[in-house]
Amino acid sequence: MTLLAIAGLQKRFGGLVATDDVSLEVQAGEVHALIGPNGAGKTTLIAQLIGQLAHDGGEIRLDGERIDALAAHQRVRRGLARTFQITQLLTDYSVLDNVALAVQARQGHSFRFLREARREASLRAPALALVAEAGLAARAGARVADLSQGERKQLELAVALATGPRLLLLDEPMAGLGPAESAAMVEALARLKGRIAMLLVEHDMDAVFALADRVSVLVYGRLVATGAPQAIRDDARVRDAYLGSGDA
Amino acid sequence: MPDAPQRSFAALAGVAALMAALIALPFLAKWAGQPALIPLASRILIYAIAAASLNLALGYGGMVSFGHAAFFGLGGYVVGVLYQAYVGDARVFGLFPGTNQLLVTLPLAMLVSGALALAIGALSLRTAGVQFIMITLAFAQMLFYLFVSLKAYGGDDGLIVRRRNVLFDLDARDDATFYFFCLAAATLVFVALWRIVVSRFGLILGGLRQNETRMEAIGVAPYRYKLAAFVLSGMGAGLAGALMANLLRFVSPDMLHWTKSGELMIMVILGGVGTLFGPLLGAAAFIALETFLTAWTEHWQLALGPILLVVVLFTRGGLHALLARLSGRRS
Amino acid sequence: MTLVLEQLLNGVQYGVMLFLLAAGLTLIFGIMGVINLAHGSLYMVGAYAAAVVAAKTGSLWLALPAGLAAAAAVGMAMELVVLRRLYDRDHLDQVLATFALILIFNQAVTILAGRQPLFVAAPAALNGSIEIVAGLTYPIYRLAVIAVGLVVAIGLYLLVNRTRAGMLVRAGATHRDMVRALGVDIRLLYTAVFGLGALLAGLAGVMAGPLLAVQVGMGEQILIMTFVVVVIGGVGSIRGAFFGALVVGVVDTLLRAFLPGLLRQVMSGPEADALGAGLSSMGVYLLMAIVLLIRPKGLFPAHA
Numbered sequence: 001m002t003l004l005a006i007a008g009l010q011k012r013f014g015g016l017v018a019t020d021d022v023s024l025e026v027q028a029g030e031v032h033a034l035i036g037p038n039g040a041g042k043t044t045l046i047a048q049l050i051g052q053l054a055h056d057g058g059e060i061r062l063d064g065e066r067i068d069a070l071a072a073h074q075r076v077r078r079g080l081a082r083t084f085q086i087t088q089l090l091t092d093y094s095v096l097d098n099v100a101l102a103v104q105a106r107q108g109h110s111f112r113f114l115r116e117a118r119r120e121a122s123l124r125a126p127a128l129a130l131v132a133e134a135g136l137a138a139r140a141g142a143r144v145a146d147l148s149q150g151e152r153k154q155l156e157l158a159v160a161l162a163t164g165p166r167l168l169l170l171d172e173p174m175a176g177l178g179p180a181e182s183a184a185m186v187e188a189l190a191r192l193k194g195r196i197a198m199l200l201v202e203h204d205m206d207a208v209f210a211l212a213d214r215v216s217v218l219v220y221g222r223l224v225a226t227g228a229p230q231a232i233r234d235d236a237r238v239r240d241a242y243l244g245s246g247d248a
Numbered sequence: 249m250p251d252a253p254q255r256s257f258a259a260l261a262g263v264a265a266l267m268a269a270l271i272a273l274p275f276l277a278k279w280a281g282q283p284a285l286i287p288l289a290s291r292i293l294i295y296a297i298a299a300a301s302l303n304l305a306l307g308y309g310g311m312v313s314f315g316h317a318a319f320f321g322l323g324g325y326v327v328g329v330l331y332q333a334y335v336g337d338a339r340v341f342g343l344f345p346g347t348n349q350l351l352v353t354l355p356l357a358m359l360v361s362g363a364l365a366l367a368i369g370a371l372s373l374r375t376a377g378v379q380f381i382m383i384t385l386a387f388a389q390m391l392f393y394l395f396v397s398l399k400a401y402g403g404d405d406g407l408i409v410r411r412r413n414v415l416f417d418l419d420a421r422d423d424a425t426f427y428f429f430c431l432a433a434a435t436l437v438f439v440a441l442w443r444i445v446v447s448r449f450g451l452i453l454g455g456l457r458q459n460e461t462r463m464e465a466i467g468v469a470p471y472r473y474k475l476a477a478f479v480l481s482g483m484g485a486g487l488a489g490a491l492m493a494n495l496l497r498f499v500s501p502d503m504l505h506w507t508k509s510g511e512l513m514i515m516v517i518l519g520g521v522g523t524l525f526g527p528l529l530g531a532a533a534f535i536a537l538e539t540f541l542t543a544w545t546e547h548w549q550l551a552l553g554p555i556l557l558v559v560v561l562f563t564r565g566g567l568h569a570l571l572a573r574l575s576g577r578r579s
Numbered sequence: 580m581t582l583v584l585e586q587l588l589n590g591v592q593y594g595v596m597l598f599l600l601a602a603g604l605t606l607i608f609g610i611m612g613v614i615n616l617a618h619g620s621l622y623m624v625g626a627y628a629a630a631v632v633a634a635k636t637g638s639l640w641l642a643l644p645a646g647l648a649a650a651a652a653v654g655m656a657m658e659l660v661v662l663r664r665l666y667d668r669d670h671l672d673q674v675l676a677t678f679a680l681i682l683i684f685n686q687a688v689t690i691l692a693g694r695q696p697l698f699v700a701a702p703a704a705l706n707g708s709i710e711i712v713a714g715l716t717y718p719i720y721r722l723a724v725i726a727v728g729l730v731v732a733i734g735l736y737l738l739v740n741r742t743r744a745g746m747l748v749r750a751g752a753t754h755r756d757m758v759r760a761l762g763v764d765i766r767l768l769y770t771a772v773f774g775l776g777a778l779l780a781g782l783a784g785v786m787a788g789p790l791l792a793v794q795v796g797m798g799e800q801i802l803i804m805t806f807v808v809v810v811i812g813g814v815g816s817i818r819g820a821f822f823g824a825l826v827v828g829v830v831d832t833l834l835r836a837f838l839p840g841l842l843r844q845v846m847s848g849p850e851a852d853a854l855g856a857g858l859s860s861m862g863v864y865l866l867m868a869i870v871l872l873i874r875p876k877g878l879f880p881a882h883a
Binding site for chain 2: 050052071072073074076077081082084088089090091092093097100101102104105106109110111112113114115116117118120123159160162163
Binding site: 306312314371374375376377378379381382383385386387389390393394395396397398399403506507510513514517521547549550552553554556557560561 | 608614661664665670671672674675676678679680681682683685686687689690799803806807810814849850853854855856857858860861864865867868871872875876877
């Protein structure tokens, strides 16, 4: 079953074509990796899918329903979530606060003024479970500003999961991580595989081939190939455009 | 470092001690033969309400409003206009009679200021950064010039409220009585703000200040929460303005002037941005400075300027942070 | 018709003064990211220095360099001592610190020069009026102010668009980090831009002497208008500052000149005058609000 369907997506910045007629499908439960050299427009594509950047043409459907006119927060409520390559977290708040706020946003009752939110079990309990799943239980009370890069990346994922997504847009979850942290992230994503569909933007080819069901290659805003990981590895055009460049 | 229950107990004890001191203040002032301290304390409480309200938008929500004098002044004018109609036995806008009942004037001032904040906020929040600062200033200036030009409400000279509003039959001519009105209002405002900032709404607001991109990505629509906070903030400033009109028994465009917006910001910064009691500290420090320096020299602002500069440049977090650091060192 | 033309010229003259202040302010904000409320104080310093020297020597030609030097010196000192510490702070700290500077400058000037406003006569060569078109005589001094303003505008345009320093300034307004990365002595650039801004503010102050009373508070009055200009024009844009200044100057002047008269058609004299004065003062703020609502970054934003 097709969960996400992108058709003819277009985005220009002045004379620069960032997204050039991109059509792509993500099946329910599928891990679909999106690879391509730097500057290929991968992050721009994710920003358009979530609605933080307006697209110029084409359409985006989630479960058959057009979502491209919706604001970012509305798309999130329909089951889309993203992580950021450069972590976007609430640095003055604790780890648990960050996740609990996403749980709260999912519940949708935020115009409440009197009860102390940090004491509400309906927010804290599910948040704590997600924090533990991310391996951050011991750091639940720590301020985000005091976290390591690896911990922040794990927290990014936990926050995204707290919104209850059907489709996760992952923007380079391994970027900036050491080998051990990377392995932990791959493991965390592998645990989610099958339950939540993922569009995985990643430069770490070991991770991509370990996780992906299908791989698409984006070069200068254009989709040059989509296929099974092995087929992509063998595709001459992909080798020329990307894999052969030594970037992998 | 003390653990959480101990800390909250210490905080509770601190608040109780502050409350006791504030309640005892008028009696002590009379006993010490310094009755002039009572209206001074009322002034501090009123500015504390205004500054704390501004702090909700500015400190917790990250919305640097340079136009809160609009809400403060409008609150004052609500009292003035209602009183004018009351003594003149006229109708306000030909619609409803005036009044001098505090329980009518204060909520009405909050409502009117809140409505203005809704209009100004709804438009201003489409911008951000320096444009937001300037557009809030622009709206406040419009209101200032509007009231300067309204001869029916005294124009430049403003309106005199010959007698303070009454609470049923209790009149507030006595400074101590009026002080307790102010104390009651301030207590309500601070309790409300305390609940708001720890509530679901408050956490969302703080999140928006820290990272709006993140908040959108978890499904939060920033605009409505910021607007709600801006309106609450305007209502608080309106309440303060209404009390101020009663304290001074006078309201004029001065209350709407942009320097008043600046003073409120100074109090927030001086006390500590984004802290509950910072604005109270800031208001007290500002009024105390003003009072004592004025007695000492007519050029009191020459002394205030450097003090302010030092606070902004060298004490990150204002007096609140300074006190916290001092008490932290002690324990 | 000549009345409208006369007021139009008054508006342009006011706009030119606003431009001299706005050009510096918009560069300082665009390049250094500092909201400097004390920019109006430099205007006041220039005006006072010129007024005092003119009173002592009787010559406005000596007063001119004195005013310029005073404003530039005070401005650079201000940058070195205070503003330099504010570059990386948030807007709130900047507003507060420069608000404190206003208090200091106002009181210092009050102590040094007293509360009485000073009046300055225009230099003899520029006294009197000439007939520009049939039936319209206009003060030469005001025409000179307009001319000076236009010359400065052209000079700035050439400086910013045709020189290497100007290229750095433009780059600084749009890509601050890039200029830092280029290895340009950014501190020197900052101080130079600040000095230039102060010089222009001082020039406006000197020229204001014969037009207005020189008094404490003159800085804030024009400062707020200047901010309106900068925000309407688009922060960081000299072109925006120029068009914004002319629009604000003309709109404000025309409203003040004609609105009370129009209102008098429908209501009694004194009330019409008061309401007209108030409404015309609101006019430019209304204009700014409308511009920002349609184009939240102003008419010619430098940061695209």
